[in-house]
Amino acid sequence: MRQTIQALALGAALMFAPAAVHAQAEVEQTQDAVADPENTIIVTGESDREVVEELGKIITRPSRAGKPIARFDDAVCVKVSGLPDDMAELVAQRIRDNVSSIRGVSLGEEGCKPNAFVGVLNNVTQAVDNLRTDEPWLFEGLLSYQLDRIYDGSEAVRAWHVFDERNMDGSQIPGKQRGTSGEDSIASTINMIENASRFGRTRVNLTGAVVLVETGALREKTFRQLADYATIRILASVSDEIDTARSSLPTMLTLFGPRSPYQPTELSEFDRAYLESLYDLPANSRDGQVIAAAVTRYRTNLGMED
Template structure:
């Protein structure tokens, strides 16, 4: 008995001591952060604008339409196409671009809804497509590299300070383009200006299901009036450009969207891209501070 008792005692001494139970913390940790200052918000929206509006090449101004747009919509029932076209015209007029309502105007804005028979968006266009023949190499890369159910592009004309066509001419080596020398009217005049002379948007008809005609028209408005691509990731401001990516996209153009178009078209053709981005951010921040904010779909 003494041996058994001793063995039991030895085993009990050798057994590990049970860890003391620590009650789980049920209250989540809350970190309170102050809202960004106006300067911080301005900087955030300015950088976001730079990613939304494609920067020009060679320090050129940001391209925009110089004349009211003539709109045509294809690939939908006539009544639906008419509603979208009219909404794009109304947006263009309200945002300072202008719209040509003549029934005989030559379309400068084309929005096409692609039927399933056209195949996936990746098959709509190639580097050899005649629709893209007027684009520079880097512009084709942008169009063909876009993911998702939309492909969009702008036809850009480069002009001198007087509005005359400004085309590259081959140099003596026939390798690098050189430009005819333009004498500016003064030190503040631009050497070149850039103008959107036409824009096109192709949208998958299947992907458009479930959205209102107003949402589709507002999305197309931004893609044709601005040289912009789709927004990827979380947007720091509500924008209709997230229509096909956000779980709850806006119901209509947001204040940030309107600021982008208004400030670009209010600026002179000589305005630098930096100034345009700053003006857009300033207007967007002012709208937020006034309590208007960007409208979101319920």
Template structure:
């Protein structure tokens, strides 16, 4: 698991920008309030989930964190960093995701920087495992497209229950000569064949989101924290550029004015459904699960 190096923390802090003025006076222990709206038709909720999803295949599991969350927030002043961290941890706990104690090794980073491209190169130099080679092209494409929010997840296959696969030098069930491998390999030995269930799950090992400081200055700090929550905790979710979805979601439009300032009823239903599904549930089942969760929150 990649660890956020001290040098990058220093770099981010050096380019720190002040959050919205009221952030310093906010109470980090206040309740998280989810915006409400009228009950939408279940079909509209399902359609939006599918529209926001980067995969709707039945042979791909719904990806999420299985390990306890350890957050690191950098780039605001001390009060702003602490507030965003606390709010995001409260959001995670509200959907049943465990949160590690202070001092843990970070597996989810929120960074605010006035030169995201420079920060990306610094990460590659100092902490290459945080941004592995197979992910760098994706991040550099975001930069080339002028994206002011950069996001990536490092993922791995897990067993059916969301646990890490062990490493072995023999193929399971092969006791004959020739069954040995030349290297220790990660092999799923704790799953069983089924017509109705996938033999594996997909878990997030680490993730990071970088906000361009230009869009953060003056932004309502709850909006920043809740947007980061949705994008980090829902890896397969894609934002809609310049579109106000129905029902409303924190993910769009962003960072344009007019979008919600905090998690909406749809967002809470989305995260709650995602983190209550079976670890190996296919991504195609998420839409119905969100619709049912949304109706149940009335």
């Protein structure tokens, strides 16, 4: 996947050129935007645990077959395209700063090969359709339900990851072959036989992340908002398909929601609690464990009493 993301990054100058001029005008207009105190929502009362837990369940793209929740093991190396160079670097640096602030995830050194790509362009859905036809290697190993998830959520964003299941020590699982899923395959047979003995002793790595954002959606958004939204979509397999009419907890994932009652200005307390829990727990943790840890961390960070 390192090679695929690098190849996408090398072609980005051509792929995203039409969006750059428009994005520059739209983002520059709002770079000085400030937080509106009236848009800050704080969860209080007896149901705060339930509210945090519910949002955690909503955003988490559930693992299948009892597999661990996915996260990066390799250092994260960010590439931003589709914006003028100076603007792209501002967004990329903000993402790097966010990554550096999360214990348990490392940041790639200067000159690293990109494995986390953020692109700004026109018609993100058509772009994904074209890539699936012309560059299928960008979706290597994704199952049908994982491909379907790319199109869920905000129409302004298309995001996906490539995954790699490994033993806890990072070694390959015997018989595990990427893209082999047929019932008669040797890999499938071995995996079925060994599944019980491997339960709890494997991890699922995120080996690549792609976040594509519609140019027009950047109107009235800041660099920080774009970068912070991209951060959580890069570091975690989450969805921004949130019913903002029901949610009472701030999260950056509502940034591109069509009916969001507020616009978050940066990663929220919930967002940070979720990411910190994801990367602080053991690599073989399940969805529910991460969500439960996020609830506790959120309450602790805000000084809430049990």
